[in-house]
Amino acid sequence: MIDTDSVVIGAGPVGLFQVFQLGLLGLEAHVIDVLPQAGGQCVALYPDKPIYDIPGVPMCTGRGLSAQLREQARPFLRSAPDGKKGVNLHLKQLVSSLEHLPDGRYQIETHQGLILRCRAVFVAAGAGAFVPKTLPLPKLEGSQQLHYHLDEVHEGRLPWSGQHLVVVGGGDEALSAILSLSSTEGSDAPSRLTLVHRRAQFQADSALACDVQALIDQGRIDLVVGMPTDVELLDGRLLTLLLLGPDGQTHRLALDHLLVRQGMSPKLGALTQWGLALERKQISVSPATFESSLPGVYAVGDINTYPGKKRLLLCGFHEATLAAHHAAAQLNPEAPQHLLYTTTSPLLHERLGVLNPQK
Amino acid sequence: MIDTDSVVIGAGPVGLFQVFQLGLLGLEAHVIDVLPQAGGQCVALYPDKPIYDIPGVPMCTGRGLSAQLREQARPFLRSAPDGKKGVNLHLKQLVSSLEHLPDGRYQIETHQGLILRCRAVFVAAGAGAFVPKTLPLPKLEGSQQLHYHLDEVHEGRLPWSGQHLVVVGGGDEALSAILSLSSTEGSDAPSRLTLVHRRAQFQADSALACDVQALIDQGRIDLVVGMPTDVELLDGRLLTLLLLGPDGQTHRLALDHLLVRQGMSPKLGALTQWGLALERKQISVSPATFESSLPGVYAVGDINTYPGKKRLLLCGFHEATLAAHHAAAQLNPEAPQHLLYTTTSPLLHERLGVLNPQK
Numbered sequence: 223m224i225d226t227d228s229v230v231i232g233a234g235p236v237g238l239f240q241v242f243q244l245g246l247l248g249l250e251a252h253v254i255d256v257l258p259q260a261g262g263q264c265v266a267l268y269p270d271k272p273i274y275d276i277p278g279v280p281m282c283t284g285r286g287l288s289a290q291l292r293e294q295a296r297p298f299l300r301s302a303p304d305g306k307k308g309v310n311l312h313l314k315q316l317v318s319s320l321e322h323l324p325d326g327r328y329q330i331e332t333h334q335g336l337i338l339r340c341r342a343v344f345v346a347a348g349a350g351a352f353v354p355k356t357l358p359l360p361k362l363e364g365s366q367q368l369h370y371h372l373d374e375v376h377e378g379r380l381p382w383s384g385q386h387l388v389v390v391g392g393g394d395e396a397l398s399a400i401l402s403l404s405s406t407e408g409s410d411a412p413s414r415l416t417l418v419h420r421r422a423q424f425q426a427d428s429a430l431a432c433d434v435q436a437l438i439d440q441g442r443i444d445l446v447v448g449m450p451t452d453v454e455l456l457d458g459r460l461l462t463l464l465l466l467g468p469d470g471q472t473h474r475l476a477l478d479h480l481l482v483r484q485g486m487s488p489k490l491g492a493l494t495q496w497g498l499a500l501e502r503k504q505i506s507v508s509p510a511t512f513e514s515s516l517p518g519v520y521a522v523g524d525i526n527t528y529p530g531k532k533r534l535l536l537c538g539f540h541e542a543t544l545a546a547h548h549a550a551a552q553l554n555p556e557a558p559q560h561l562l563y564t565t566t567s568p569l570l571h572e573r574l575g576v577l578n579p580q581k
Numbered sequence: 582m583i584d585t586d587s588v589v590i591g592a593g594p595v596g597l598f599q600v601f602q603l604g605l606l607g608l609e610a611h612v613i614d615v616l617p618q619a620g621g622q623c624v625a626l627y628p629d630k631p632i633y634d635i636p637g638v639p640m641c642t643g644r645g646l647s648a649q650l651r652e653q654a655r656p657f658l659r660s661a662p663d664g665k666k667g668v669n670l671h672l673k674q675l676v677s678s679l680e681h682l683p684d685g686r687y688q689i690e691t692h693q694g695l696i697l698r699c700r701a702v703f704v705a706a707g708a709g710a711f712v713p714k715t716l717p718l719p720k721l722e723g724s725q726q727l728h729y730h731l732d733e734v735h736e737g738r739l740p741w742s743g744q745h746l747v748v749v750g751g752g753d754e755a756l757s758a759i760l761s762l763s764s765t766e767g768s769d770a771p772s773r774l775t776l777v778h779r780r781a782q783f784q785a786d787s788a789l790a791c792d793v794q795a796l797i798d799q800g801r802i803d804l805v806v807g808m809p810t811d812v813e814l815l816d817g818r819l820l821t822l823l824l825l826g827p828d829g830q831t832h833r834l835a836l837d838h839l840l841v842r843q844g845m846s847p848k849l850g851a852l853t854q855w856g857l858a859l860e861r862k863q864i865s866v867s868p869a870t871f872e873s874s875l876p877g878v879y880a881v882g883d884i885n886t887y888p889g890k891k892r893l894l895l896c897g898f899h900e901a902t903l904a905a906h907h908a909a910a911q912l913n914p915e916a917p918q919h920l921l922y923t924t925t926s927p928l929l930h931e932r933l934g935v936l937n938p939q940k
Contacts, residue, residue: 239636274653274924275601276637277636280649529868532906534902540896547889565632565633
């Protein structure tokens with residue numbers, strides 16, 4: 223269990239800046255994100271598209287902005303253990319619960335087993351946690367033959383080794399998975415690979431699509447055009463995938479494992495269950511403090527709402543700043559509350575690890 | 582007279598970003614600043630000091646930040662006439678009055694004679710207009726022998742040509758003025774130059790101080806140590822400056838002209854007279870719209886106050902953005918109000934003058 227000042231949920235641009243502002247105010251933060259890298263949807267959805275409205279940055283990309291924000295937060299961010307303080311950026315972690323402890327602190331747990339206790343929580347979750355888009359096949363819920371990730375290892379081996387694996391999807395995520403699986407060799411390789419997509423054309427990077435088409439033409443993978451509508455099970459074991467074909471008929475496809483790769487979509491998920499006042503799926507906050515209806519739980523960036531709210535990154539930066547100041551005043555009521563400036567304050571220079579060049 | 586959508590008072594970082602946000606929303610803005618360059622106190626007071634807390638900019642200087650903000654606002658900023666649209670950045674202009682016209686528009690005038698009519702006003706005046714620090718010599722008010730600027734030309738010539746000029750001050754502003762005046766040649770030159778400072782030591786750039794000390798040692802300028810306390814006039818004409826010397830005695834210094842160069846300080850000045858609700862010398866605004874108590878008059882950046890306010894640049898950028906959106910909705914109620922993103926909107930790309938590289 224990790225005991226810390228604060229936890230930031232979401233390592234997107236606003237979450238990263240939240241860590242920076244908390245660090246300036248002398249508060250330690252741990253950050254959690256479900257994605258495998260920091261940057262949020264800026265990196266996951268539009269890494270190379272230009273952004274023109276970050277103040278003082280006439281043009282940047284989503285990836286470039288995230289890298290700069292990460293560099294800015296670097297004095298307060300440890301993504302690899304340094305032996306002394308440990309990691310405080312926790313990736314591939316999906317928050318499952320938030321509990322208000324009797325002593326006023328919060329306990330946060332993730333599906334992956336991380337447990338943190340803190341005195342302030344900053345929800346910077348954007349449109350929600352980016353999780354794989356699911357197939358509407360309720361019979362498969364909890365099945366060990368249904369997969370969303372390529373690295374799902376069960377009992378030391380890939381679950382589909384030596385078996386017939388069906389991959390569903392026609393975008394980059396599905397095609398890159400098929401390419402990777404078709405090049406697997408030895409005992410890890412599936413015995414057979416089938417790609418299921420609703421059309422014979424792919425909506426993916428053209429080079430990727432060409433490579434996959436070549437594998438289909440060579441007969442190394444099968445392509446089945448159709449939409450999954452149902453499954454057949456025997457004693458709880460998946461046997462057949464039912465597909466609605468372009469001919470309007472239902473076709474049956476025997477299989478051992480199903481890998482769904484239809485992209486990611488954001489889900490609010492667990493945080494709708496925490497008792498936070500919501501307004502149209504967004505967390506209601508005070509525009510003076512960005513505190514939610516739960517004391518000590520703040521919401522910043524696209525996930526919050528208040529009168530006048532605009533879902534712009536630059537607004538999220540402001541919100542993270544005011545939230546950090548309010549939390550710092552609450553957590554350290556005896557500390558002097560006058561505003562320090564990074565241009566002039568020796569204390570802030572010390573926290574940032576910079577030498578004051580004016581000295 | 583200039584007729585426009587909006588006027589921004591103050592060309593500091595927040596004023597420049599205000600122009601950018603208004604431009605994105607299709608509104609023309611004219612900007613007024615009393616200083617001879619854009620950038621506000623970032624450039625006037627700490628051009629070379631590092632700033633660490635601009636989101637996405639790990640480190641910049643005040644001058645660098647201002648240059649970037651000016652570059653960002655460039656699609657909407659015209660500081661030199663282009664023959665077609667004219668200038669909309671008006672420097673060395675001090676706003677004197679704001680009048681609410683019967684048709685709902687505002688008329689803004691400057692001491693320099695500029696007159697603008699607009700439908701929305703954005704006060705981005707920071708700590709106020711940077712004006713020269715004055716001497717407390719009420720008898721000299723309005724005198725044509727009292728000066729603050731080196732470029733005050735009266736009837737085609739410098740007012741002190743061929744006469745005894747006394748310069749007051751011991752900082753960079755006074756010493757650079759003395760240096761410049763001492764190198765003036767021909768009929769523009771004063772017949773005699775005296776520097777008055779309260780101490781024999783200067784608080785200025787050391788190279789500047791050395792150069793001035795050399796002029797004193799060479800007898801090319803006189804140094805008088807003392808504090809101006811009063812003046813003597815005859816028929817309204819300044820004859821003598823009274824100085825309290827370090828010996829505790831009052832000394833009399835005959836002179837023709839007085840040039841006060843004691844630095845700049847910010848003054849709220851005229852805008853305290855406009856009927857705006859103020860709270861401890863700051864303009865009270867709504868945190869949803871950043872509108873003041875006068876409809877259509879917004880206040881953004883260090884000059885405003887609202888619950889939770891922090892006087893940070895990044896907060897001013899947020900404020901300017903929400904103010905621009907509110908003004909746009911008020912001025913064009915029929916325009917669609919959904920938020921456009923610079924990453925994806927062809928309309929914003931057109932306004933910014935960029936080609937969409939994704940097309």
